[in-house]
Amino acid sequence: MRNTIKLLVLLFLVTGCEDFFSPANENIRNIDAMYQEPTYAQGILANAYILLPYSAFPNSDVATDDAVSNDNENNYLQMATGSWAANDNPMSRWQGSRNAIQYINLFLQNADEVMWSKDEVIRTMYNDRLKGEAYALRAVHMYFLLQAHGGWTEDGQLLGVPILTEPETTESDFNVPRNTFQECVDQIMSDVEKALELLPLDYGDISDAEIPEKYKEMGVTNAGDYNRVNGNHMRGRITGRIVEAVRAQVALLAASPAYSSGTNVTWEDAANYAGIVLDRINGVSGLDPNGGTWYANIDEIESLGSGVTPPEIIWRSDISQSNDLETDNFPPSLYGNGRVNPTQNLVDAFPMVNGYPISHPDANYDPNDPYANRDPRLNRYIVINESTQGPNDDIIITGTYGTNNDVINKENGLSTRTGYYLRKLLRPDCNPNPEFNTEQKHYTARIRYTEIFLAYAEAANEAWGPTGTGTYPWSAYDVIKAIRNRAGVGTDNDDPYLEECKNDKDKMRSLIRNERRLELCFENHRFWDLRRWKVSLDKLNETARGMQIDKPNVDPVYTTIEVEPRVYKDYMYHGPIPYQEVLKWTNLKQNAGW
Template sequence: MKTNLFILLALFFIFTGCEDLLSPADENNPTLENIYEDAAYAEGLLLNAYVFLPSGSYSFNDVATDDAVSNDPNNNYLAMATGGWSAMENPTSRWVNSYAAINYLNIFLAETDQVEWATTGEYVKEMFNDRFKGEAYGLRALFMYYLLEAHAGKDAGGNLLGVPILTEPLDGQSSYDIPRSTFEQCITQVYEDLTKAESYLPLDFEDIQEGELPSKYQGKTSVSDYNRVFGAYNRQRLSTRIVKGIRAKVALLAASPAFNETTSWENAADVAGQVLDLIGGVAGIDPQGGTWYSKENGSTTDNLVVGTNPQEILWRTNVSEESDLEPDNYPPSLYGSGRVNPTQNLVDAFPMANGLPIADGASGYDENNPYVGRDPRLNDYILYNGSVFGPGSSSILTSEDSGEDGIGAIAKSTRTGYYLRKLLREDVNLDAANKANKKHYVSRMRYTELFLAYAEAANEAWGPDGSGSHGYSARDVIAAIRQRAGISQPDNYLASISSLADMRKLIRNERRLELCFEGNRFWDLRRWNESLSETARGMRISSNGAYQVVNIEKRQYQDYMNYGPLPYQEVIKWNMTQNVGW
């Protein structure tokens, strides 16, 4: 956070920022003092932190794992996975953007009590100040989580380090020679910020009726003024429900094998359970949650009322018809570039529809008909040879000599024999003569992720069938997810699992399947201390219909890479401790 680049970026945005919020009138250059009487200018500091959120689109860092490769030779994650990952070239870095956002938030928090947030309404100014403080503390915690996920690691002595903790604003005159704090100190700071955020924010931004004023504001304000500050028009900005979801993600990271020094599995299960209890626990699982993005659910997306969420979504971006998903990832026969190619490794992780892994001799798997009788999620998430897909319900053929969709046929063809299906709306038409866009949004956080976080933590804390104080177990959660997916019932494979270790293996596989292509696997493998080095494989189908598994891309990671690097220039310039190996 000590680079000249950061200083220039921070100062530029602080004094220019978003055009509609922060631009001064002609020949009226703003200074920091302007925020005290200009509420829009002051709020702009907070809103600029939202701009730095990394989940405005899907990263597809799956290409850096065993789940996918790319046919784009210039893909940064491809370079990373094949030996190009370094402290100078790091596409997973969160350093500059996160610290830029944190500095905005620190400036905002230092000044917000002096801002004239409202000129009418006896208690409105204080309510605005409460709300904005809550958002700022919650965002600061979230950006610290991103930094820890990407940059926490061990020094040569085996000490687990976090990143520099910044709670005061910095400018060009500040000292940037700030040492790394321990991971434990960073997690403590994150939890403190999340607790402050919850103390200021409502559970959800909703309009209330007479008699529903929170006790904190009773006798101080009116319902209309409360709705002016905390009403429904603020949906998708940080609320207590979202903050609780962030806490669950932080606790899961901190309890995981690579970082487990500060947070117990019991705590991680409890904080995830607190979010799930708000929707009724396992009973609240969305029957369509696994395919919330699909054409079949398109009407839900198309008709979303501003700010509202489908049942599966806790936090999302705005709805837009502008998306690169289909142009980048449709097969070439549908005018796409076929960029993200799922691997055979991932395909093999999908069980049979009876729930048994394909390696189980009783599963019924036929290597000569490998896609028959499989878990329905395989067809939902991946295009394989013979899949029917697209606005014209075309058959996608990936075998040799089958045309441009065939493996390696042209530059835009698949390298693995598979194309991406998940996240794509197949009612989008890229044909210039019949072009049709459709609405999309990006899920920042969805409930299935939190169900899986609870299952993982509950299993580690209490075993497959323990439930703590929440009334549902890891087995209950996984049963509900697999039943929703279409696994045959009763699920005899799940019923056969009795040990914590076997349930752990199943939960991790379910997480891999349910969350594939949403940017989780790279971080999951690292927090589990699992290998990143499994060779990416594909399926070559000959013109006579013979199936052959082939190696596609060798991964070139070292064991120390389970912890990512700090930016090289930071370490050199300020003599900071680098994570071991980098």
């Protein structure tokens, strides 16, 4: 998929042979060149894929209470500690996603004229699929724009971004106002519906009997013709299933406390849209038993065919062979830079293995042995003192009694600042040691089923309470029980804390939010979740803490330390419109406070 897109973009950027020998003025081709050259046309759409803002690195997590960076030049560190501004915004999607939408609109305006095939029916199938991709990608980019730039203005309006459905030209009026947040949501939902009409649920080779009815009516009788357009070789591109998941994400955002008073999207809507996605895998019974460690399921990753997704994954990136994540985040003794340091705040959020939060009187938590009998996910996601990491299971000592740079604050810009190193997202069989430089396969999980399960649980609890149901037969309680059971939490005692929460909507809300924090940590969700939940400013500014472990005698001494403040203002629940854009265009209102 990656190589195909690169080729398409290359074809889009260069001229054909005829133009090479007889170049046009300045060697620039007109847009109508795409009409007879499908690869040139697809090159335009390919740019919208390239500009997708999903990241394999946990960038935004270091701007939350979940992690810090040991790199003082890190943009997200600087943002979290007071430098976030309308002219200095590492979270901005304005340029990238708006550029993508321009390419998409250009493609949609001209797609019907492209000679995708000399066979009219096959041409129609190609046109359907590619236009479906375009509508779907526009919905994705609009979602990211809303998340990053939607917000309330000084005059009390909840605005989104300017809606653009036609390509801009030199004759366009660029001084256009922002549409309301609700209008943007409506536009996304409209694009979703168009995409679902045109895209297959999944790509894959089918038999003659499985040809969709609409194409049978056009005269398609040979599955080979359909497979040529929508077969296995297309896997990796956006599908109907992915679009349904994006719709669920948009609905959850719009129904959340930070936006709900300015939209007509309800918690019931959000639950039902998530339910559509989950119903396709038989609901709670379809939760992947190995989904919590998707990044380290080595046999599964190694066996993935081109574009194939494992049971946990709705949409993923292409597979790359690298050790970049490990070089960035392994401890220095393993030739890493130890960049992302999980906080004590996050460590404290992992319950005991019996299911109780560590602050609960029935937790049996021992502050003198704080890692004993904890949620198994703690050690799966975070390198704690004296646990192992790397291809040889080396013991990592972060306590002050250690003898190398793994020790907390031993070497500026290299050692952990919190007493913890990152394990999640990393493959233990990578080896950044220059002597070996072992690389392995990685991919970015763009959308996971677990995320949609948690979205359903959150919305269902708000809509019908912990055990209530709507269109689908699973409750918030059912979902959270399944997720905690998969994690190994409360399995030996029937999870009494969950049973305690099942009769209290507020307690269940807190539990769901905490489960989301744990399951999706280091996947760039926490920053946005805190804001859409409209948590208190004190919570937004919770100081990032660490754990210093001394061993003056035989027994270790654990001391919680303050590591890094968070400096967010009361208007920073919503990101800004870029300062230079507001300067240029008088009709573009800024979000309040910026």
